[in-house]
Each structure stands twice: as structure tokens, then as C-alpha cells.
Amino acid sequence: WQLQHVDESPRLVKKYQCQQFADAMLLANQIGNIAELEKHHPRLVIQWGWVQVSWWTYRQQGLTEMDFIMAARCDELAERSAG
Amino acid sequence: WQLQHVDESPRLVKKYQCQQFADAMLLANQIGNIAELEKHHPRLVIQWGWVQVSWWTYRQQGLTEMDFIMAARCDELAERSAG
Numbered sequence: 001w002q003l004q005h006v007d008e009s010p011r012l013v014k015k016y017q018c019q020q021f022a023d024a025m026l027l028a029n030q031i032g033n034i035a036e037l038e039k040h041h042p043r044l045v046i047q048w049g050w051v052q053v054s055w056w057t058y059r060q061q062g063l064t065e066m067d068f069i070m071a072a073r074c075d076e077l078a079e080r081s082a083g
Numbered sequence: 084w085q086l087q088h089v090d091e092s093p094r095l096v097k098k099y100q101c102q103q104f105a106d107a108m109l110l111a112n113q114i115g116n117i118a119e120l121e122k123h124h125p126r127l128v129i130q131w132g133w134v135q136v137s138w139w140t141y142r143q144q145g146l147t148e149m150d151f152i153m154a155a156r157c158d159e160l161a162e163r164s165a166g
Contacts, residue, residue, distance in 0.1 A: 046127040
């Protein structure tokens, strides 16, 4: 995960490589599902070959523990998809 | 739709407002489905409250008829979702 600043607020950002567009959509949906369950929502960018995920906490204009938890869970989902 | 240039290549770009993150995911999936059927894939950005869609033709580094067709079909999907 990389730390990026958007409008001076930090975000956790990672790009997952995917074989096909459909794989990228699938991973985005899996991430969307855990986001809905936790009521904590990322920015997702889907393009041929990859999904980029960004986490931050809007009400803090920064990062909270939840962002790091969600980032770790994305890694788990991506590993399972790849495996 | 707006014409935007990325790396000097034109793209058709539009942002659809959605009530909830789940609505944004749903519209993104509907667009992803027609993209798979036509084997012509957009860039999708999903965030709380909206989906942004970009169309261009990679092998032309520009716009083709297919991009305009896909843009029109996105509008149909978005109207149906909203209706």
C-alpha cells in the first residue's frame, strides 16, 4: 500500500493486477461487499488489467484504524482470487 | 458526456450520481456486463454517491464509433436504474 495525498488528506492506495476485466470486476465486487458490511467505502478504479483501491475516513479527512483493517482485508481477498 | 484528454488522447467521460455505494456498484456492474459482451472495456471509478465512466479505443489512442455507442448504452442503463 502506498500513502497518497489528495487535497492534502492522506489515503492508502494500492493497485491489484488482474488477468482480465472480468477478474477486476470480481475483485472490485468482493471489496464492495466488505465495504457495505462495514459501512466503510473505498474509491475503486477498474480498468482492463487492474483495480485500484483507495481507503480513507471522510469524517476525519484522514486515516483511521478501519482503513488499515480494510486494506488488509483487500489483500486477503486478492490473494484468494489469485490462488 | 464530456471530452477529456488523457496523455493527449481523447476520452468520453461522464459521472453518474447514485444514491448509495451499492447503487454505484450496481450501475458499474451493468456497464461491466455490456463491456464484456462487446469486448470493449471502459475505465470505471466508483465512489460513495457516483460512478464515473470513461470510454476510448486503446488501439486507436482515440475515439471510435463503438465508444459513442457504449456511451449511449450507459445512459440507457443509468436511466433504467434511476427509474
